[in-house]
Amino acid sequence: MSYPTQPTASHFINGQYVEDTDGAAIEVIYPATGEVIATVHSATPAIIDAALDAARAAQAAWAAMTGTERGRILRRAADMMRAANHDLSVLETYDTGKPYQETSVVDATSGADALEYFGGMAATLTGEHIPLGEDWVYTRREPLGVCVGIGAWNYPTQIACWKGAPALACGNAMVFKPSETTPLCALKVAEILHAAGLPKGLYNVIQGMGDVGAALVADARVDKVSLTGSVPTGRKVYAAAAEGIKHVTMELGGKSPLIIFDDADLENAVSGAILGNFYSSGQVCSNGTRVFVHKAIKHAFLKRLTERLATAVIGDPMDPQTSFGPMVSERQTSIVLDYIAKGQAEGARLVFGGARMDRAGFYVQPTVFADVHDDMIIARQEIFGPVMAVLDFDDETDVLARANDTEFGLAAGVFTCDLTRAHRIAAGFQAGTCYINTYNDAPVEAPFGGSKASGVGRENSKAAIEHYSQIKSVYVRMGDLEAPF
Ligand code: NDP
Numbered sequence: 001m002s003y004p005t006q007p008t009a010s011h012f013i014n015g016q017y018v019e020d021t022d023g024a025a026i027e028v029i030y031p032a033t034g035e036v037i038a039t040v041h042s043a044t045p046a047i048i049d050a051a052l053d054a055a056r057a058a059q060a061a062w063a064a065m066t067g068t069e070r071g072r073i074l075r076r077a078a079d080m081m082r083a084a085n086h087d088l089s090v091l092e093t094y095d096t097g098k099p100y101q102e103t104s105v106v107d108a109t110s111g112a113d114a115l116e117y118f119g120g121m122a123a124t125l126t127g128e129h130i131p132l133g134e135d136w137v138y139t140r141r142e143p144l145g146v147c148v149g150i151g152a153w154n155y156p157t158q159i160a161c162w163k164g165a166p167a168l169a170c171g172n173a174m175v176f177k178p179s180e181t182t183p184l185c186a187l188k189v190a191e192i193l194h195a196a197g198l199p200k201g202l203y204n205v206i207q208g209m210g211d212v213g214a215a216l217v218a219d220a221r222v223d224k225v226s227l228t229g230s231v232p233t234g235r236k237v238y239a240a241a242a243e244g245i246k247h248v249t250m251e252l253g254g255k256s257p258l259i260i261f262d263d264a265d266l267e268n269a270v271s272g273a274i275l276g277n278f279y280s281s282g283q284v285c286s287n288g289t290r291v292f293v294h295k296a297i298k299h300a301f302l303k304r305l306t307e308r309l310a311t312a313v314i315g316d317p318m319d320p321q322t323s324f325g326p327m328v329s330e331r332q333t334s335i336v337l338d339y340i341a342k343g344q345a346e347g348a349r350l351v352f353g354g355a356r357m358d359r360a361g362f363y364v365q366p367t368v369f370a371d372v373h374d375d376m377i378i379a380r381q382e383i384f385g386p387v388m389a390v391l392d393f394d395d396e397t398d399v400l401a402r403a404n405d406t407e408f409g410l411a412a413g414v415f416t417c418d419l420t421r422a423h424r425i426a427a428g429f430q431a432g433t434c435y436i437n438t439y440n441d442a443p444v445e446a447p448f449g450g451s452k453a454s455g456v457g458r459e460n461s462k463a464a465i466e467h468y469s470q471i472k473s474v475y476v477r478m479g480d481l482e483a484p485f
Helices: 044-063 067-083 087-096 099-126 158-171 185-195 210-218 231-243 266-282 295-309 330-345 396-404 421-427 463-468
Strands: 011-015 017-018 024-031 036-041 129-132 135-143 146-150 173-177 204-205 224-228 245-251 259-260 290-294 349-352 367-370 387-393 411-415 431-434 469-476
Touching: 011 044, 011 067, 011 185, 017 158, 024 158, 036 044, 044 135, 044 146, 044 173, 044 204, 044 210, 067 087, 067 158, 067 185, 087 099, 087 158, 087 185, 146 158, 146 210, 158 173, 158 185, 158 204, 158 224, 158 463, 173 185, 173 210, 185 204, 185 367, 210 231, 224 231, 224 463, 231 245, 259 266, 259 396, 266 290, 266 295, 266 387, 266 411, 290 295, 295 349, 295 387, 330 349, 330 387, 387 396, 396 421, 411 421, 421 431, 463 469
Parallel strands: 146 173, 146 224, 173 204, 224 245, 259 290, 259 411, 290 387, 367 387, 411 431
Antiparallel strands: 011 017, 011 204, 024 036, 129 135, 135 469, 349 367
């Protein structure tokens, strides 16, 4: 199979594609058909060294440029990504299986947003002047050095940009390791950045599984690690980074609540539940997979939800009409089917879907369980697939406590037309990203990230700058200095 914008080698190091076939072969599988569409090779120790050395060598000169110069390159890369949106979206669909209907409006576009936003901000990153009588202190906002980005497989272009753009804006260099399931898109991000004028060595992409990620995290040449992944991987990476007292950003998993009160606009609430459970076939970290529905509207909600799910266009992800595609991999398919079986075994009521589809590729039906209880496995563990759990409630205080009764704290949402209740609930949620009468928006201008086990740090917005830079204080004495002897 040939497809547009095919990367020409496994790795991108020091401004060019690099191959090393000594590394273990990783087959790239198109999730819609199960066909192998490319093979890349895992990074050998020589490749890891080359990437880290290139990043180290390039970083100081990049940091010495003005923010305006750095930002101009990032904004040019944003324009180039937008111009290439169609081809990049097709590649994203081959890499992940997500429908072109989604990838054409979400992936390269949100990557470009991040490059534009942080490119625009680069020139504004300054310190402050702190007067101390006639003496004074000034602060310098300085880069961290070499940052490692490690990505999950659901948004490979977006994750590569959400980490790369603020890192580069602040004057850092980056070595990015995509998930081995979706290795292609980040290579195109590297290619575009360098075509836009990024000096070589500043954004490197190397392939590999967890062992390559672990080698990067442990390396003394690395100053910061930003991971998007599951909580178990986050625990390992956080612990390994702690050995070297490295800065970290952890964007981890969730089991987020979505509360729908009986005064909510029903159509909007159903839209929120669909967006928060079935977009990207449910493979979204912030999904509101525990849907608490007020008892008074439970039947009406389930009726409209199932009516609308029946209109999903499931099929060829390249067809612009298709609105629901496959899971990313056979492995993720079987994980999701296992959870569906557990839900049935635990006595949850299956009201929609529940099966693998009889076609090539990794298709699982959009699935809804009703009458789910808080202690069921499908209400406690992240499934990362198109499985919605609907739980009943009738009391506001009680449902908020139930919503917060989880180790996770990534996102949370509420649908209600009661203005004060909406804000009361948002204030009460133990989650980093909350939604009122909407779900899963992630504009680059707003901080995104989790509390509790769902993460450390924030991506996007001005908040990300704090996680890719550090403050140096410089004390200045204007007069003579006294000493005790
Ligand atoms: P994983 O945690 O399995 O993997 C994440 C990345 O870490 C992959 O690149 C993986 O490599 C790598 N990795 C695995 N082990 C190690 C290690 N010991 N040291 C360093 N790197 C390692 O997550 P998935 O790829 O399965 O993605 C799904 C998860 O990501 C879900 O839990 C989801 O909620 C979360 N996620 C969070 C987001 C957020 O912003 N909060 C956004 C998107 C997803 P490889 O897989 O190649 O072996």
